Amino acid sequence: MNLKQLSHMLALSQTTVSRALNGYPEVNEETRRRVIDAAKRHGYRPNPSARRLATGKTGMIGYVLPTGAAVDIDPHFVEFLSGLGDYARSHELDLVLSPADADDQETTYRRIVANRQVDAVYISSPRPADRRVALVNALGIPFIVHGRSEGLDFDYPFTDIDNEGAFHEAARLLVQLGHRRLALINGDDRETFAIHRERGVRRALAASGLVLGEGHVCSLAMTEENGYRAARRLLEQSDAPTAIACSSLIMALGVVRAVRDLGLTIPDDLSLIAHDDVFPWLKPENFSVPLSTTRSSIRLAGARIAERLAARISGLEEGARGEVWPVDLVIRRSVAGAPA
Amino acid sequence: MNLKQLSHMLALSQTTVSRALNGYPEVNEETRRRVIDAAKRHGYRPNPSARRLATGKTGMIGYVLPTGAAVDIDPHFVEFLSGLGDYARSHELDLVLSPADADDQETTYRRIVANRQVDAVYISSPRPADRRVALVNALGIPFIVHGRSEGLDFDYPFTDIDNEGAFHEAARLLVQLGHRRLALINGDDRETFAIHRERGVRRALAASGLVLGEGHVCSLAMTEENGYRAARRLLEQSDAPTAIACSSLIMALGVVRAVRDLGLTIPDDLSLIAHDDVFPWLKPENFSVPLSTTRSSIRLAGARIAERLAARISGLEEGARGEVWPVDLVIRRSVAGAPA
DNA sequence: CGAAAAGACCAAAGCGCTTTGGAAGACTCT
DNA sequence: AGAGTCTTCCAAAGCGCTTTGGTCTTTTCG
DSSP states (O other), X not given: OOHHHHHHHHTSOHHHHHHHHTTOSSSOHHHHHHHHHHHHHTTOOOOHHHHHHHHOOXXXXXXXXXXXXXXXXXXXXXXXXXXXXXXXXHTTOEEEEEEEETTOHHHXXXXXXXXXXXXXXXXXXXXXXXXXXXXXXXHTXXXXXXXXXXXXXXXXXXXXXXXXXXXXXXXXXXXXXXXXXXXXXXXXXXXXXXXXHHHHHHHHHHTXXXXXXXXXXXXXXXXXXXXXXXXXXXXXXXXXXXXXXXSOHHHHHHHHHHHHHTTOOTTTTOEEEEEEOOBTTBOGGGSSSOOEEEEOOHHXXXXXXXXXXXXXXXXXXXXXXXXXXOOEEEOOTTOXXXXX | OOXXXXXXXXXXXXXXXXXXXXXXXXXXXXXXXXXXXXXXHTTOXXXXXXXXXXXXXXXXXXXXXXXXXXXXXXXXXXXXXXXXXXXXXXXXXXXXXXXXXXTOHXXXXXXXHHTTOOSXXXXXXXXXXXXXXXXXXXXXXXXXXXXXXXXXXXXXXXXXXXXXXXXXXXXXXXXXXXXXXXXXXESOTTSHHHHHHHHHHHHHHHTTTOOOOGGGEXXXXXXXXXXXXXXXXXXXXXXXXXXXXXXXXXXXXXXXXXXXXXXXXXXXTOEEEEEEOOBTTBOGGGSSSOOEEEEOOHHHHHHHHHHHHHHHXXXXXXXXXXXXXXXXXXXXXXXXXXXX
């Protein structure tokens, strides 16, 4: 059932039927009702391909997915997706993932914009002076950045959490508890979130005249194994830290294992705080020693970004507003006063 | 730059240019070269919306993503996606995720087929007599099932791993080691994979005249917490098992924690084998006691399914061939002879 | 009461591609 | 030389929608 048939059946022109269905004002309310009713009865659904060709609107949001044998999509993505999908569903939006060579995402961005494949895109895991952000901004497609870049010479819309504030609070607490040697097991420090976290820790230490020692900061992909290795390295050195801030729950698993392997105890020998993105399948309160965390639901962020994307597509939102969400600091048993 | 302009520029008809570009035979090779050359020089890219409208081909594969506040997309998905994306990239395929109410995916399947939004779809986590499989089969869109359904009155193409065989081998090994009381901590037993795993365990036990005790099988969402709970329940009962087969590495984390909480030891008091989908961020060899596993890379499965989907779209593959991949049994320190 | 404005509808022109159904010219063959 | 066959190209008809630029009534108002 297409528009032609439907309009023929109603003895109206395609124009009128189209307008009636799309809520244009220049059609009699009575007629509109008839049209809508008939459309529903016959299950008429405008062909999206045709609509797309005519309007350029696709009803889809895009994401360029870096891939490659050496590239691991991290498990945060799926949680983010849950939130995004949940919102998108209620607004009849689909999400298209365009796989791209991790080292050449630019081509793909250009393609999806040139081809008008999506109405908007989001960008995640931004880095300082992120080229993707600059590109997408220049290309003029609506977008939202999940996280922040830095050092770009223009403003852009983003939704981020207060990584610096979160790690500042965490470190401040540890310092207050008497810890003097803190360490940070961070994610990939080419990404802004990791930079912000380190900055937060340093700022808290500086306020008490302390510093983050040279060998006391690690930057690694967030795997259990890397958490383990980093913790071993830190704890086996002569000026081992008495407290660790850790960028991910998965890494924290490795830290806990290292601590155990070394015959140490949390929190007696080591205090530990990790960032929790709120996975349903791994909860900090269920660690053998319940883990203190900086907590922020990445799922909620996904939903929010979908919401903003939808608003931008429909023209309800514009401009370069950035929003920064506060992060909860949740104290559990894994922190205690510094050992004597 | 569109076809009209390009053909005008070449003093050829749109027909000829289109045919030259799409490799049709009825065009002079010399002309074809000229056309291709000019297209490249002017960066001509056919508008996909227009092509879609004309041909119905979209260059996209679809996945209906169950969403909802209570629905957790599991982290396997992201690993699967890595593989799928990796292949899709090399074939210029995009993936569209259509979020759907978890309780009403049918509407969404109908929509994406009726709207010709994608060229093919894949279905994951199938259940016995899965309605999605029946629906998609009836709708006539190319598809591949990742996993298997059962009790459907038609054949369909799928790629699955030998879950039954894997758990049969695992259980057989444990029995050989003298274990008489096995338990199974399984995933959601409404899904076929879980049913197959249970079947495998039961078959191995039966071969030695043993059974899987009433209280010795758990079926739960695969979270660390559920693994912990299940293990506690099992180990605290009077006829506690001396060996556990576990459907996921994440659950195994919980099992390990429970064992530790109870003051028991692996493998002295309990042997443990889990299924490993091969995550880059959590490896069985890195468990405090290295974990024996049944191993199969879900990422490879993703790539394979993308490959088959592409083959189906281009007509290279047809029919209902199902393929079942063998699963490796990898022995590590978490298994030992049954305690005296 | 006549002119202007508003209301309700329509025909047809895109959007940019593929594909059908020729047509013109070059070649082969008897 | 004329008939038949390739080869190579083209005009135009879709695909199914939106939107421009009207027309024809009806209402409003000085």
